[in-house]
Amino acid sequence: MKLFTDGDADLSLIRGRRVAVIGYGNQGRAQALNLRDSGAPPIVALREGAPSRARAEADGFEVATPEDAAARCDVAAVLTPDDGQAEIWETALKPNLPQGAALVFAHGLSIRFGLISPRPDLDIVLVAPKGPGSALRSEYEAGRGLVTLFAVHQDATGAAEALALSYAAALGSGRAGILPTSFAEECEADLFNEQAVLWGAIPELIHAGYETLVDAGFSPEVAYFECLTEVKLIADLIYARGIAGMREAISNTAEFGALQGGRRIVTPETRAEMRHILAEVRNGSFVAELMADASAGYPKLRASRREASSHPIEEVGRKLREIRPN
Ligand SMILES: NC(=O)c1ccc[n+]([C@@H]2O[C@H](COP(=O)([O-])OP(=O)(O)OC[C@H]3O[C@@H](n4cnc5c(N)ncnc54)[C@H](OP(=O)(O)O)[C@@H]3O)[C@@H](O)[C@H]2O)c1
The missing domain is CATH 1.10.1040.10 (N-(1-d-carboxylethyl)-l-norvaline Dehydrogenase; domain 2)
Structure with missing residues (x-):
């Protein structure tokens, strides 16, 4: 198995995209901060009146609704709890994402179990850091990174893999290793490990x-x-x-x-x-x-x-x- 590193990733790809991070919790905050420090500052997408809005604003991010952010971005990272992702897809992402945009997941569940059936024009990629958001951020700040799994479920543009690698490198994971997998393998192994x-x-x-x-x-x-x-x-x-x-x-x-x-x-x-x-x-x-x-x-x-x-x-x-x- 090939372990990808910074040398395999082109950071200019993610820097050239408008990124939206949906959710500002464990993964959302860490990923938004790492993306910004890597030169790809995202919009943070949260519901009206979201309790986490104040924290995102205090950290200096522009905050928009998921509907608005989806319409204005060409890469959307879905970093909200797995059980609510299908609703966000139906109400905010599916109707608003521009043609040829990319959806990034940090866990394969919604795709593996068919809770989301993505539009065929989108790139659907997995960038799943192997650890909590707090560690993703602290490793990045220390000049290191967390190992991340990545996968491509749908490659509509022909550039999905390169984009996933670029996104993972912006999280700092190119310093530690970016491992290829599939949505099914990541999801099933993760759910098994959490329980067993x-x-x-x-x-x-x-x-x-x-x-x-x-x-x-x-x-x-x-x-x-x-x-x-x-x-x-x-x-x-x-x-x-x-x-x-x-x-x-x-x-x-x-x-x-x-x-x-x-x-x-x-x-x-x-x-x-x-x-x-x-x-x-x-x-x-x-x-x-x-x-x-x-x-x-x-x-x-x-x-x-x-x-x-x-x-x-x-x-x-x-x-x-x-x-x-x-
Ligand atoms: N926990 C980890 O570190 C970890 C590690 C690897 C992968 N993952 C994966 O990363 C994803 C996110 O997990 P997480 O633990 O980071 O989630 P989390 O901390 O529970 O996410 C909470 C955030 O999501 C927002 N949110 C909830 N529903 C929303 C909606 N309908 N629209 C917009 N924002 C909404 C919340 O906003 P409010 O202010 O409105 O509550 C809050 O900002 C999941 O797929 C998970 O499996 C997590």
Whole structure:
């Protein structure tokens, strides 16, 4: 697989386009700031009365409605929550985008699951930074970048790939690497990973380890350091050296313990459940559930946020953050 870098991208392409960034949240703000610092200042598109309007204006951006911005741009980056993108497409983008414009997505969901059926005259590209907006911005400011996946779903103009590379380079990702993929691969792998590894499994593992220690009479603070704080230290080591390299940096005792414990927690049943999660992602049933919860005002999501924030581990974390020296 080829890893594209700044040398493969022509920044003048994106600098020569009128870019609109729709949404000014996690990705929207970071991408708008990076684009501007790379010489491609965007218009920010937000609804009338949007709470994030003040922040975009304070950051010095011109703010327009999605309808107005769509009519005035020739590259529109859709950086709003996935569940509302189809409506923005129908009401603002489809009727207003000029012929031959490009739509940039940061996640493949709306295209992979057919929530948006784009006009045939548009270039449809994916530029998906592999990390949160805060990291996309801080890496850029530090002179580095975040690895980004890119893909072309529809190449109406013949220049879609070059434009996607140019946009990714303007985000700073040419400094780290721009990896080719497809909308389906990015979307399915991302949805799987969110549930089976990162946002689903790791916090659940932390809760379970913490509860096991506290229920057995250990102090909440010690349980917190053991089961939560050290996750960052291990993640940093794995990021820097790989899993085998991380093992070289831990004690023989820890390494021997890993040998004993890991496979008792991630069992053949766990792996079978991972395959079920992947199947539910690929057959669309997860996305159907997501959209149903979104259109009902997110009752399940709000209940799970309440549950997470009322877990006793949060109170311990708050207290420890208050007293720690740095
Ligand atoms: N979170 C990440 O860092 C991350 C990483 C990689 C990829 N992605 C992808 O990036 C996209 C954006 O995710 P996100 O987490 O950045 O979203 P987000 O922070 O939840 O986006 C919120 C922003 O979208 C605006 N918005 C919501 N509905 C809108 C509408 N109908 N019209 C115009 N603006 C609207 C909000 O404006 P108001 O002020 O009106 O609320 C707010 O500015 C998604 O496709 C996601 O999968 C995200």
